[in-house]
Amino acid sequence: MDPIKTRRDGAILEVTLDRPKANAIDLATSRIMGQVFAEFRDDPELRVAILTGSGEKFFCPGWDLKAAAEGDAVDGDYGVGGFGGLQELRDLNKPVIAAVNGIACGGGLELAISADMILAAEHATFALPEIRSGTVADAASVKLPKRIPYHIAMELLLTGRWFDAEEGHRWGLINEILPANQLLDRAWELARLLASGPPLVYAAIKEVVREAEDRKFQDAMNLITKRQLRTVDVLYSSEDQLEGARAFAEKRDPVWKGK
Template identity: 40%
Template sequence: MSATEELAIHRHGPVSVIELDRPDARNALTTSMLFGIGAAAAAAETDPEIQVVVLTGAGDQAFCAGMDLRSFTDGARFDTGSEAGAAYERLVRGELSVPVVAAANGTAVGGGLELLLGADIIIASATAKFGFPEAKRGLFPASGGTFIGTRLPLGIALEMTLTGNPITAQRGYEVGLINSVVPPQDVLPTALALARQIADNAPLALTACKELVRLAVTDAAEAIERLDYWQKAVFHSEDAREGARAFIEKRKPVWQGR
């Protein structure tokens, strides 16, 4: 099965929706899917008409059950040296230049939760659960899962990784992993509505906000250095002038991304 058969890419104005489309396999990740997701993410970054990416899964049972173990045991390997592979890695690390909203239509475990952690905002189904069961299988979440402590209190992050036990969407909301918990049928519409709100804002400002807020959590010294760059780039941009003009003229701004 090719990546095009395992993924569905939808366009909603300035929003690109990347949908994992293997509901019968609980949207488990194959290597071809990883490349496909990476390629779609890279395409969104380079398309000036795309301002936000939404990640979701097909069906109502799972966002993603993690790596497809059959694919793994068959010897398939993921090459991060390719452009698509590198883009997937940046997505999982939260380094994609465009904002990413996740619509967690169902449970996400293992690599599926690692993919969710690459999103900036997570909308979750009330029926979903989230966890890292790797320790139960003699493994550990090696594709970004051990960085979950950047989004959660340390004790919760250690509990999830050391026990391998999942948490509910409501618990995820309470500890700050999830932004909103909604009924299953409202997950994607809620995520799209939020994505459109984000897309209404200036692209350059969005890129600056995403990079600086994330860096402030992971590398405060670098965040201070990058703040100087972004302050000059954004405050002297055409979009900054357009934002001021639009406010004075009481109209919607027309962003140029520069």
């Protein structure tokens, strides 16, 4: 069976991880996910992606340990986007929403925090239990201390303890908590809002945020003002930039063309 299900509606792509019983990711599944998200990145008609898991219990528990026991190498070929197709995918300048429908632990939590926004079902739970199996949550060790307070991130990494959606929301990791039966509806509502927005601006925002992360403020601003970032240069020379100004002057909604 295909471990990844996709649904396309207009400019929105829904990607569902569907590997019973727990939606764990093996090497083959990771490579498929990388291909799916690379095609999403490169398709000019697609503007927003939603990532979720099948069923009501698991979003994703991360690495498939059963597959590992049968020969999948933990340092094997994860595919073009790294583990889960998102963590290392270059130039992904479109919004991605994670709709966490259940347990998200280990690599599953790392996958969720690779998205731009996280919606969670009320019953969703989270953990980074790698410490208990003698390994490192590598992507989380890089990203989590930049997403939430340092001491909380270190506690989660060093203890591997579980936390619920409410705590995740309190630390700013989760945008919204919803009843399970409303999770995907809200994800699609948010995706439609984003899909109606200016895609060139979104691309510039994502590249600026990415490039500015490890730079001093003025160095990052110089990249922008001197148009040294590709997406910013495209935006400042685009029809959409003129359309935004005209729509404001004419007191109407802009019509974005993405060019």
